[in-house]
Amino acid sequence: MTRFGYTLMTEQSGPKELVRYAVAAEQAGFDFEVSSDHYFPWLDAMGHSPYAWSVLGAVAAVTERVDLMTYVTCPTMRYHPAVVAQKSATLGLLSDNRFTLGLGSGENLNEHVVVGDGWPVAAVRQDMLAEAIQIIRALHTGELTTWVGEYFRVDSAKVWDLPDGGVPLAIAVSGDRSIAEFAPLADHMIAVEPEADLVTGWDRSRTELGLPASRKIGQIPICWGPDKDAAIARAHELFRWFGGGWRVNADLPTPAAFEAASQFVRPEDVAGSIACGPDLDELVESVRPFWEAGFTDVALVQVGNENQQEFLDKVAQPLLDKLRAAAGS
Template identity: 70%
Template sequence: MTDIRFGYTLMTEQAGPKDLVRFAVAAEERGFDFEVSSDHYFPWLSAQGHSPYAWSVLGAVAHATERVGLMTYVTCPTMRYHPAVVAQKAATLQLLADGRFTLGVGSGENLNEHVVGQGWPTVKTRQDMLAEAITIIRELHTGELVEHRGEYYDVPSARIWDLPEEGVDIAVAVGGEEAVQTLAPLADHLIATEPDKELIARWNSTEGAPQIEGGQARAVGQIPICWDTDEQRAVERAHEQFRWFAGGWAVNADLPTTMGFAGATQFVRPEDVAEAIPCGPDLDAVVEAVRPYWEAGFTDIALVQVGGQTQDDFLREAAEPLLDKLRAAAG
């Protein structure tokens, strides 16, 4: 069985850039194996209150840390960022991180991509755009001069001059069967936010996809938790800041504003959130919430501690004993 790696999420929607770097250093010191960063232009809900530029933060984190893997979770390289630009900054970040960086990509959310005024395509179009974008990034990471004329992107003449020798692995967020068939053969690793065993089986059975079980590919999942010494306080905070998840991906990908998320989740109750997110001081409850991921075949699982103002307490008081429990349970 592949060793399970546990990660910490740099949630850019709930903390400013200097705090995020500080949290990253502390998370490495507490023993997390890797760190993932969201890449948003807007927070999901205004109560979260932040959204700094993830790539600047990750550059600082790369220099402030020494051991942990780093990853975007996830960048959309199709609208707000042109894929040729993503290829350049991913290569630069890999150099700064001394080989610890993985480029995590996905088809994006309207919330962040609408800001450049290019509209919001259908799901099928977004997936096709992502496939072409990955192809461009791969080509540029060869170091050769690239001239690309595709369905969605033109790259008249581009070359990346500073490239890491080890390259940059690309992890792709997928869900449905069509997305797996289109994107898995282009990726090095899988990203998903649900502990879906069938998804991993579908990935492994797709022609050209790198194998997760018994292969080099990793399946990277993520789960929110809301640790606090006071359970009721944790429930209230999770409801205030994280009830956005309740709409599901089909809804969340299309909403354009924080006000839209507030309206879409206005009838979600605190007890609804508490049923979905482990809240309070019980670390064993967190372990049981995470367990379905490794049982489904995920190799890497990142935790999201809800609430920017709680990170210092979580990292100081709960992180190490929680990691001990998770590693013991995962075997």
């Protein structure tokens, strides 16, 4: 059964709006909600970037049913892993165990620029993430923890307020190396592309390790709107960076760099990668590759802020009905 989620896109909405959208998304019938965790928007035109953890704390207080998740937090540079362990445990309690900590190796835009450190190569970022996960797991036992590692130190730390069993961890992977490294450390998988090989490789690795089945969580932007041309224009204005892919997006340092990298992307290019307009069947078909690849959970990103409430009030429920029917959920 495929579960469908709603994305609290912090780059395109302010904090009070995001909390309001979270309530409306639960009422519309979404199964879970994920939040981006960034310091900058991808493009200046997006115009926002509130602190995800404050937003999620408020969302936990005003929702009752939906699962919550970061998509994703980088626990290596902007945040020390000991701090991530504490705040994720607090959110687990505030949400009555509805929270999953989604983790990844981060982007240059949101990490090194903020704290002034250099940006490591991908292999080092992956090693830093693996060490950070071990620290978070240790602290989520509630035991006094001291750690002296290659990248991090923890001195007599303890998380005092914890959900029973800690907080589930979902880790972003992109290929065989990251699957081999993170399948033993994670509870669930995150991936940004609907690649069946990632799912089968992840499941095979966990089976070989004797680990239980897990969620496989993806995300896809859509741009619903009553006028198709206007929806394409909005997607082009706000999401033309999307086509660069993770390997490009992870290394660009500023919104200005994303502006420059995407300056020659045309509206028709965006329309070829993001389903736009009023046709719900077209939106459904854009999501299909995820459940056909074996993903158990797919979070939708509705592009733009100005018609977000209209989408949630009028479109989300019939769209979810169509998605569930098509996916056999």
